[in-house]
Amino acid sequence: MPTMKDVARVAGVSTATVSRAMMSPERVSEKTRLKVQQAIASTGFTPNAIARNLRKSESKTIVVVLPDIANMFFADIVRGIQLVAQQNGYKVLLGDSVHTVQQASVYIDLVKTKQADGIISLTAELPAEFKSGSNIPMVMACEFFEGYPVPTVHSDNYGGAKRAVDYLRDMGHKRIACITGPKENPLCGVRKQGYLDSLQQGKLSFEAAAVESGDFSFHSGYAAFKRLHKQYQMTALFCFNDMMAMGAMRAAMEVGYSVPDQLSIVGFDDLLFAEYTTPQLTTIRQPQKQIGETAMKVLLKILNGEQAPQESVIPTQLLVRSSSAVPPVAGAEHSFEER
């Protein structure tokens, strides 16, 4: 594999000149620049980035840690990150942590060992060191820790949840159930507050039986609904993500609810698939690409030693599709027998 020395020899100049011809052409005469270019072409030289990185102690690479590469929710976030990274001369590498702290560490080590300059984490399942702050350039997107030792970019979880429930309330629903995510997840606490506040604002009483929780998966949504419909008579259901909403919709149909006539369902995220369900899912859209772009911009600030915002909140948007409608007239509800 040819090195810069070879190019220098062929071009009849020093390695310093070769380096300059590539890095700062204006510091080299027209003539030698051409000689060097020719030599590069004829030797088939490719600069060894490792050597360069060592010398400059930077890699112009950032790592994005995903908890689950199969979760489509992250796709557009990554795209947004990539866009901004590219514009600023950074490469993006993705690491799938498979929801394990151990795997996440592997990717974090990349920056400790100087193979990457910084991290954007789309998961909060990280080694404990971060919970108390660390000196690794990092920003969290979507998820966050309580107490925020790391800069965070996420959508307006409270506002989105409240908007969803407001919408159902405004259509006349009085009995609005909810399927939350894992209780310990900070972001779920915030969404739940949105749900509660909307109920209260509409003077609807909150009943514990109206709430079940899942783990954001299709199956957990399915299971949660099967529990829910036995303990609470509802005409509307708000789910903390689309995946669970889809599971709940499947369960509801199996149990004999017709959606949206007897039961309105609203999700959260706006997965690509939300559009493909039957009926199409009404949901709260998180502007994923924008979250990604913002996260990368924040990371760039950190990398450049500028002041970075601790928290960036991106607004959400209600997308009304066909899984939601006005409540059924009295008597047309799904029959409900308490056990």
Add this chain to the structure above:
Amino acid sequence: MPTMKDVARVAGVSTATVSRAMMSPERVSEKTRLKVQQAIASTGFTPNAIARNLRKSESKTIVVVLPDIANMFFADIVRGIQLVAQQNGYKVLLGDSVHTVQQASVYIDLVKTKQADGIISLTAELPAEFKSGSNIPMVMACEFFEGYPVPTVHSDNYGGAKRAVDYLRDMGHKRIACITGPKENPLCGVRKQGYLDSLQQGKLSFEAAAVESGDFSFHSGYAAFKRLHKQYQMTALFCFNDMMAMGAMRAAMEVGYSVPDQLSIVGFDDLLFAEYTTPQLTTIRQPQKQIGETAMKVLLKILNGEQAPQESVIPTQLLVRSSSAVPPVAGAEHSFEER
């Protein structure tokens, strides 16, 4: 940031000894090993992998190029790759090429510049240099070029397609339509041959009107079906992937077919979502994780300078779910009027 020199100073030994204490502990006395470990701990030293990589000219990192990170089909392949990579001391980085050759080049450059040792490409959208062979350690998974200048791992596309159509035929279907992928895609040619051979073997005549093509997306499947049902009366439909099958299923239902009573649908891939559609999709499962594992094993052979197989074919499997059934009795078919 502390370097090995610092550790050496604190431990009162040379950097060589520090290096050996880490790399080959058996070449260092118990006593000094402990001193070094202490010094490492007290200085908070992390070895600079860039320097090591430069010296050893290897990075123990491989890059996986995905055409589209939003395509869930790849998730388990990546998991399989990761598993084998990890077992062999390699790190895996994912690159999203967004279906562009240009982006793919960025990731390929990582190995040219020694930041990665090899590549597994899940896309054939690569720079032309590969089509005529190159000296970059690389294996293709799922996709392939015709003529195979690079080692390839993929599932049994011919066998899978034939199995799908055999299954429909065996149930008594006589009019079996097909939605293919992009015509220029080599893998589609192979699947189509499976379709044709099954028809022929069942003495069913092939009609051009029974075939439409899409681009593997939900929408293209939807659109293809809308064209198809006007030109061909069918009782069964085989789609070259699940995504299009789901689009076609939606279209079929809109047009008034009942699935599976009047129309059986079979997909290909076994996406996670195939299980969540209503009715659940019958499909040909590709063992994605195994494809990934095999691809990584092949890459390892290449990296170790061993002989690697040019082509590895992984068997597929028919998963019968509820989108397929015996054909309707005469008279119960979906009404068909030619335009």
Add this chain to the structure above:
DNA sequence: ACCGAAAATGCAATCGATTACATTTTATGA
């Protein structure tokens, strides 16, 4: 044709680890 400033180029140190080879220390056995 010659001076001095600016432009171009070269020399050699440097980034931080690894490792061949040289040297010192320890252990073994007579």
Add this chain to the structure above:
DNA sequence: TCATAAAATGTAATCGATTGCATTTTCGGT
């Protein structure tokens, strides 16, 4: 106890590029 082999450690070169500083070349002006 001492010679000698084996084990432990140190010295310094090396990986391949970048860059501060020194030196040479170029060029405008007279």
